[in-house]
Amino acid sequence: MSEEIILDIKNLQTVFRDEDSEVRAVDGVSFSLPKGKTLGVVGESGSGKSVTALSILRLIDHPGKVEGGEINFKGKDLTKISDKEMRSIRGNQISMIFQEPMTSLNPVYTIGQQIRETLKVHQGLGKQSGNEKSVELLKLVGIPSPEDRIKQYPHELSGGMRQRVMIAIALACNPELLIADEPTTALDVTIQAQILELINRLQDEMGMSVIMITHDMGVVAETCDYVAVMYGGKVVEYADVKTLFKDPKHPYTVGLLNSIPRHDIDVDELEPIRGSVPSPKDMPKGCRFASRCPFATDLCVEELPSLDEIEDGNEVRCWIYSDRWDGDPEVKEHGPKRTS
Amino acid sequence: MAQKELLKVKNLKQYFPIKGGFFGRTVNHVKAVDDVSFEIKEGETLSLVGESGCGKSTTGRAILRLDDPTEGTIEFNGEDLLALNKKEMRNRRKDIQVIFQDPYASLNPRQSVYQILAEAMEIQNVVPKQKRRERAIELLETVGLNGDQVDRYPHEFSGGQRQRIGIARALAVEPKLIICDEAVSALDVSVQAQVLNLLKKLQREFNLTFLFIAHDLGVVRHISDRIIVMYLGKVVEIADKKTLFENPQHPYTKALLSAIPTPDPEVKKERIVLEGDVPSPINPPSGCRFHTRCPFATEVCAEKVPELKNHGFMEEGHRAACHHVDEIASGELGPKY
Numbered sequence A: 001m002s003e004e005i006i007l008d009i010k011n012l013q014t015v016f017r018d019e020d021s022e023v024r025a026v027d028g029v030s031f032s033l034p035k036g037k038t039l040g041v042v043g044e045s046g047s048g049k050s051v052t053a054l055s056i057l058r059l060i061d062h063p064g065k066v067e068g069g070e071i072n073f074k075g076k077d078l079t080k081i082s083d084k085e086m087r088s089i090r091g092n093q094i095s096m097i098f099q100e101p102m103t104s105l106n107p108v109y110t111i112g113q114q115i116r117e118t119l120k121v122h123q124g125l126g127k128q129s130g131n132e133k134s135v136e137l138l139k140l141v142g143i144p145s146p147e148d149r150i151k152q153y154p155h156e157l158s159g160g161m162r163q164r165v166m167i168a169i170a171l172a173c174n175p176e177l178l179i180a181d182e183p184t185t186a187l188d189v190t191i192q193a194q195i196l197e198l199i200n201r202l203q204d205e206m207g208m209s210v211i212m213i214t215h216d217m218g219v220v221a222e223t224c225d226y227v228a229v230m231y232g233g234k235v236v237e238y239a240d241v242k243t244l245f246k247d248p249k250h251p252y253t254v255g256l257l258n259s260i261p262r263h264d265i266d267v268d269e270l271e272p273i274r275g276s277v278p279s280p281k282d283m284p285k286g287c288r289f290a291s292r293c294p295f296a297t298d299l300c301v302e303e304l305p306s307l308d309e310i311e312d313g314n315e316v317r318c319w320i321y322s323d324r325w326d327g328d329p330e331v332k333e334h335g336p337k338r339t340s
Numbered sequence B: 001m002a003q004k005e006l007l008k009v010k011n012l013k014q015y016f017p018i019k020g021g022f023f024g025r026t027v028n029h030v031k032a033v034d035d036v037s038f039e040i041k042e043g044e045t046l047s048l049v050g051e052s053g054c055g056k057s058t059t060g061r062a063i064l065r066l067d068d069p070t071e072g073t074i075e076f077n078g079e080d081l082l083a084l085n086k087k088e089m090r091n092r093r094k095d096i097q098v099i100f101q102d103p104y105a106s107l108n109p110r111q112s113v114y115q116i117l118a119e120a121m122e123i124q125n126v127v128p129k130q131k132r133r134e135r136a137i138e139l140l141e142t143v144g145l146n147g148d149q150v151d152r153y154p155h156e157f158s159g160g161q162r163q164r165i166g167i168a169r170a171l172a173v174e175p176k177l178i179i180c181d182e183a184v185s186a187l188d189v190s191v192q193a194q195v196l197n198l199l200k201k202l203q204r205e206f207n208l209t210f211l212f213i214a215h216d217l218g219v220v221r222h223i224s225d226r227i228i229v230m231y232l233g234k235v236v237e238i239a240d241k242k243t244l245f246e247n248p249q250h251p252y253t254k255a256l257l258s259a260i261p262t263p264d265p266e267v268k269k270e271r272i273v274l275e276g277d278v279p280s281p282i283n284p285p286s287g288c289r290f291h292t293r294c295p296f297a298t299e300v301c302a303e304k305v306p307e308l309k310n311h312g313f314m315e316e317g318h319r320a321a322c323h324h325v326d327e328i329a330s331g332e333l334g335p336k337y
């Protein structure tokens, strides 16, 4: 791989603490994103996807804290730079869009006022040029009659339109990296298709790199180049998208794929993962997935496996692929079984 | 197989009044459900799909008589539900149960699982008092929970387990029909698969009939026998599962299916991207309600409401509401994109 890496995260640790409990929401996340590509971050709710995104932008508030690791963005470690420098990166070079646009738009200002404000803060544009640029941005994200829309308030727009406005605001400063946290989860599929197509098109036109956070394997397959699968605050598998779907290696990844009720093919019996995610306040010390994994051994329960490269660019956090594996030889030979 | 019709909905309309003006008069209506008819056979799963706001939940609520329909009839087991008074309907609720998306909102946090289940049994008087605890434990085990968790409270369970408690409560009264309104939508996929498998197992075991309301077409393909696609308060297409997914005829159904992302990066499919948003159900478009977004629309589409019917070439039981089904199928009429 000789691609230029725009973002390289190493062993990120983000912890929420109060008097009597500690939640290690992000507990050793590592991944890298080549420039101009899309990295999918998938995993069940609570696995630490959003906290990872907020950590990158240094938007973690008390009682949360980034306690370790590196976030190298274009060669600069974001955990080390000053608040001032971070503010200028945020919004100028890295932008974020959230699942529910209504909570991130201010209900008392018009759409136009909100886009102009962003343009003023980050690019110093005045009212007139701000207005022109706002209309241009709304046009870019496919909003019809933008001259009228800039005078409207968020509640006057549909969910899909609001998400387009959020994207317009996020794009206002031509960011190099866009972090999209479940951008289509609250939308209907036909609107989701519009928004994903929009993000794809803008990425091509502007050469942006994208982190696409989602729990939907379909969205991953259709939009991503690389995928990081998270479980219990950790990356358990990292691969290019084709490898991940064709030859998944981590038992959790395989379990996820076997659980999907497919709309495009008939699956007789879904094969769910047994049990549920362990409580974040009470994470097992060994492999976080051990209580649900059909292959777990004593070693898995006792010791946490590390995230290791087992093939070119394919990293897995699982004892099966180590010399110390003393469980089922069959799974070592052929890997966990896909049923669909 | 000549199955018995368990539920028959005919010409159902649900118009919600919009109050306005100085005297709070009704100034307009939300036409949430507008002339919907279908029947469900005993032991089958019929699904209602379509995007949010198309009238799925409203249809379910009308069957449960949570709202009183504006027009239409609902027959259950040959009996007209809309003719029943409140007390009679309460008794009928023994046969028709519902499971909602958010079990937490419908489970009283101050009641233990035992109290929740016993209350359901008591209201419907299905199990004598001294047997209720035993039955509650049995129900928990039926839905895949531990019998010894019977004295725990809802907050002590995970989301998937709470949904199982919701299912146990529905089963407690031995219903015939269960309306599942987005019952698995809030669950993570690994747990959703557990609950889907459970619902299928229970259906086989107790010969249950499901009206399954969902927006996730993967889930729907997995669980349904037949499927109804709705758009803006109207049925646009109805077919058995295989036909609907493999040979859809209505332009909206085709667009909806093509919009779902496929979890396989090697599959490159053609996507019909619909322009714009779903219009408001307050003043829905004239004629075919889909005409403002339909890539095949012609003049007649804005003028005449298309009838939901079987067009000669379609499978038995497959019906679509579109003026141009035949010309689209033969290729005579092409899309404008």
Ligand SMILES: Nc1ncnc2c1ncn2[C@@H]1O[C@H](COP(=O)(O)OP(=O)(O)O)[C@@H](O)[C@H]1O
Pocket: A016, A023, A024, A025, A026, A043, A044, A045, A046, A047, A048, A049, A050, A051, A052, A064, A280
């Ligand atoms: N402000 C907070 N205070 C305490 N715990 C938090 C906070 N935000 C997130 N967490 C915890 O961190 C974990 C990861 O959360 P999150 O990143 O939001 O998950 P995801 O986005 O993958 O669903 C969860 O267990 C969550 O409860």
Ligand SMILES: Nc1ncnc2c1ncn2[C@@H]1O[C@H](COP(=O)(O)OP(=O)(O)O)[C@@H](O)[C@H]1O
Pocket: B016, B017, B030, B031, B032, B050, B051, B052, B053, B054, B055, B056, B057, B058, B059, B281
């Ligand atoms: N009580 C009500 N009063 C007014 N409008 C309603 C009411 N209930 C539902 N609606 C409207 O009826 C339409 C159909 O809603 P619903 O049946 O909940 O849709 P779905 O379940 O398909 O998402 C929506 O436009 C909704 O806003």
Ligand code: SF4
Pocket: A250, A251, A252, A287, A288, A289, A290, A291, A293, A294, A295, A296, A297, A300, A305, A317, A318, A319, A320
């Ligand atoms: S380390 Fe062990 S428990 Fe964890 S995923 Fe691998 S086999 Fe399963």
Ligand code: SF4
Pocket: B250, B251, B252, B288, B289, B290, B291, B292, B294, B295, B296, B297, B298, B301, B306, B321, B322, B323, B324, B325
């Ligand atoms: S009736 Fe006309 S507008 Fe409606 S679906 Fe058919 S072609 Fe499209």
Ligand SMILES: [Mg+2]
Pocket: A049, A050, A051, A181
């Ligand atoms: Mg999240």
Ligand SMILES: [Mg+2]
Pocket: B056, B057, B058
């Ligand atoms: Mg609904």
